[in-house]
Amino acid sequence: MKILVTVKRVVDYNVKIRVAADGTGVDLANVKMAMNPFDEISVEEALRLKEAGKASEVVVVSVGPAKAEETLRTALAMGADRAILVETDEPVEPLAVAKIVRGVALEEAPGLIIVGKQAIDDDSNQTGQMLSALLGWSQGTFASKVEIGTDKAIVTREVDGGLQTIELKLPAVVTTDLRLNEPRYASLPNIMKAKKKPLDKRSPDDFGVDIKARLKLIKTEEPEGRKAGVKVKTVEELVSNLKAAGVI
Template identity: 65%
Template sequence: MWPSMCCNSRVLTDFRKGPLIVKVLVSVKRVVDPNVKVGVKSDGSGVDIGNVKMSMNPFDEIAVEEAVRLKEAGVATEVIAVSVGVSQAQETLRTALAIGADRAVLVESGEVPEPLGVAKILKALVDREQPSLVILGKQAIDDDSNQTGQMLAALADLPQATFASKIVVADGAATVSREVDGGSETLSIRLPAVVTTDLRLNEPRYVTLPNIMKAKKKPLDTIKPADLGVDVTPRLKTLKVAEPARRSAGVKVPDVQTLVEKLKTEAKVI
């Protein structure tokens, strides 16, 4: 039996399996590899990333893995990877394609826009692609802003579930488990929706050489923010970037009495 369109154009109904997600949109960011130690520029204007290894943001890699798993489970039919930034971000998108995304879109800009700018670009792509689910990493390891997913949900007027540690999609809704200060919380949100991923959601697969070769043949479109009618003019200004203060070396004490004395007189914590 052929799938038929239901009232929500973003969801197909297969009478053998129930509602299917038509598209999953996944955002990925090119960042410094987490295993690389970076330093601050001599003028204090930012972090020096010249000639250092770059890779996909780890939280975004989890997002791509989850989207691909939804497709492999027959819940989704297409996974679209999106990145915003310099032209070299095509390498990051090719990695997403090698993991299992079907096609990619690079919104090329001189620098990665601020979170609000990225959210506006993603909102324009949501309007164009009409995905049933948008999955993002909860934050990028370079700026730790943790803002883009929430801003996108607000701009697109979509329900959101952040810091997801488990996602189950069924009957036109996503059940999302997430950790909170007091323990855990489970949310049910109607699709279309925005979800941001936490580390415990999954473990991304190892990208094999055959899949890397296949990724080179998958479509990757490049557009500009202006093509989407989005202004990414910066609203924030970095005043200064500095390395954290070096920790002083620890000392050994002969007994508890000496430890307590030092905590009182030197550390002044008790």
């Protein structure tokens, strides 16, 4: 079975985000970029399934600018076999990404697609679900455990009330949650080997996808700073203040 994994190039999660002076978005000048953390988990899970003999090949795909090749090389250094970069300098919304990945999936014919449940830049949490609908495949979202059988997958999901276990018929789409695994670090020898692994470059036009934006960004603002707290001397004073504030 082949596993297809989506990865996205985002601002490194350790970097403090700055809003551009004109309010049109985030200032990306001289900002460190990295693989989306949820996508690192997706790559790791695919590699573990391959190591367990459940998969024969791991293919990673990214939709983004030419610099996203660095992100794909990181996935290859972790152990992925091949990479596909669908190159575009335009911002791409989740639906367009899902349509492009659907095109890739139809060409590659994977038995499983693993997607990070969300990207830490736009927090949309939509691509995996849209991809499942476009392909007509079953889906298991927010996975904290994945087990692969002959023609089915058992996925444990994190839900508000605890854990839910579902059975999916393969092929399927799975989106990963934080507690699924701990991603590995790429070793120096593997980083060097990754430079020689195949990376195919395509464009959205190759899949007949119109990536024109459907959403209009009006303004980006910094969040308001937290106001100082107030100390109270008694429980009665606390309750009185909460009532005055309309909390209780």
